[in-house]
Amino acid sequence: MSETQSTQTGHASAIRVEGLNKWFGSFQVLFDINLTVENGERVVICGPSGSGKSTLIRCINALEDHQQGVIEVEGKALGHDSTSVYDVRTEVGMVFQHFNLFPHLTILENCILAPTVVRKTPRKEAEATAMHFLEKVKIPEQANKYPIQLSGGQQQRVAIARSLCMRPRVMLFDEPTSALDPEMIKEVLDTMVALAGEGMTMVCVTHEMGFARKVANRVVFMDAGAIVEVNSPDAFFTNPQNERTQAFLNQVLQH
Amino acid sequence: MQLIIDSLPLLWSGLLTTFKLAILTLLLTAIISLFVGIMSVSRYRLLRILALIYVEFFRDIPLVVNLLFVYFGAPLIGLSLDPFSAALVSFTTWGSANGSEIIRGGFNAIPKHQRESALALGLRPSETLFMVLLPQIVLPILPPFTGLFSLLIQATSLASMVGATEFLRTAKIIVERTTLMTGESPAFMVFGFVLCVYFCICYCLNLFTAWLERKITVARTVHQNDSASDDEHGAAAPASAGKA
Ligand SMILES: Nc1ncnc2c1ncn2[C@@H]1O[C@H](COP(=O)(O)OP(=O)(O)OP(=O)(O)O)[C@@H](O)[C@H]1O
Ligand SMILES: [Mg+2]
Secondary structure (H helix, E strand, O other), X not given: XXXXXXXXXXXXXXXXXXXXXXXXXXXXXXXXXEEEEOOOOEEEEEOOOXXXXXXXXXXXXXXXXXXXXEEEEOOEEOOOOHHHHHHHHHHEEEEOOOOOOOOOOOHHHHHHXXXXXXXXXXXXXXXXXXXXHHHHOOOHHHOOOOHHHXXXXXXXXXXXXXXXXXXXXXXXXXXXXXXXXXXXXXXXXXXXXXXXXXXXXXXXXXXXXXXXXXXXXXXXEEEOOEEEEEEOHHHHHHOOOOHHHHHHHHHHHHO | OHHHHHHHXXXXXXXXXXXXHHHHHHHHHHHHHHHHHHHHOOOOHHHHHHHHXXXXXXXXXXXXXXXXXXXXXXXXXXXXXXXHHHHHHHXXXXXXXXXXXXXXXXXXXXXXXXXXXXXXXXXXXXXXXHHHHHHHHHHHHHHHHHHXXXXXXXXXXXXXHHOOOOHHHHHHHHHHHHHHHHOOOOHHHHHHHHHHHHHHHHHHHHHHHHHHHHHHHHHHHOOOOOOHHHHHHHHHHHHHHHHX
């Protein structure tokens, strides 16, 4: 993965969000968001419930449209036309809170669907890639099972592998561990740490502060639809600048 | 009994018409249901509204009224439909109005995250529809569709009302003719026979879809290369781990 990252558009930032405003009807969810993520950088986004974290990362791959501002992924601007949307989506992988594996397909079929359909990769090659990533997430032996037969942690690791099969330049995570039983959180976090170790650009919404400390280059704190504080993990945890950040940290760290 | 055996050729030709009507009705119903069902969950408002009008219009009139209306109303707009075609048109419109609702329900029951994760993987909306969403509704819509199909097969007997010589009508003709000739009505026996035949057809349909349902369920849960016993073990493991 790290090889593919430095080609062609190596000069552009992985993600550039500028002056982003978004409304749901007349309700404004995002207020003047500015965020740049460089290639290979890992950014953790946290903040109280309803602060717009999901909405922000969903805007980045156009699962939500935005009304104002610029969103660029690897130098490609996200417009309102479908071509730019598809262009950006093939560069960006996304992992959701509820794994969302396709229940009618086996694990392997889940992994090769998008590469064969979208990238027109020959089936054999797609299967080889899929097995490669299933090994990375440590469940190659489950390849021929159906999602329902796997535990939540295993399903989430498959979801990560499935995204990686498209060879994205950026991975977005929306609370990937918050629907998991405690004993399964670690296996998923380990997978994500390994991915970070390989230089993948990652934007991760999570309340796993241990993970943030370990892999994040920057922590972004959002509240009420705005970015309140951006800081290095160390500074963020030991010396939060904003009082809302302090209040939030007190709450999260107490639990 | 002898009467039924003697009348078999006539009954058989009626039954063939019934089969033809039923098969065409089910086929067209399935196709139009799918079409209208997809329209009703479309992103485009206009398509959704058209689907809604279609569904509400045909669902809210009794099938018999629909049939009479098509048969006697068609000439008014310069169309002359024979009984068979009139029956086909009215059964199909009624069937697909109900069928498309089943399909819409099937789509709506899929968690919206399924569509989103397919789109996030880069699939186009049409690819998402045909490769991710549609395969997921097959199993849940099978039982309600079996019910609808059963109902439609039974409804083909209504075609006799506008004069299509299908199974029920040939039976009626036989009863009337025999009564006229012998003075004795064989109605009980002939209609009893008719009842048994309809029962058998619908029962076979139910058996078939129940078998199909089981087959799909098994295909989607059993470990593909391993034996079933190995699979039970694998499926049970996460559950017991959760309880421990
Ligand atoms: N489709 C929608 N239509 C209308 N309002 C929405 C929609 N999705 C989200 N919202 C609102 O936008 C705000 C931000 O939601 P969002 O899901 O982005 O928050 P979040 O930070 O991800 O919260 P959580 O931690 O609970 O996931 C919330 O007030 C929410 O109610
Ligand atoms: Mg969220």
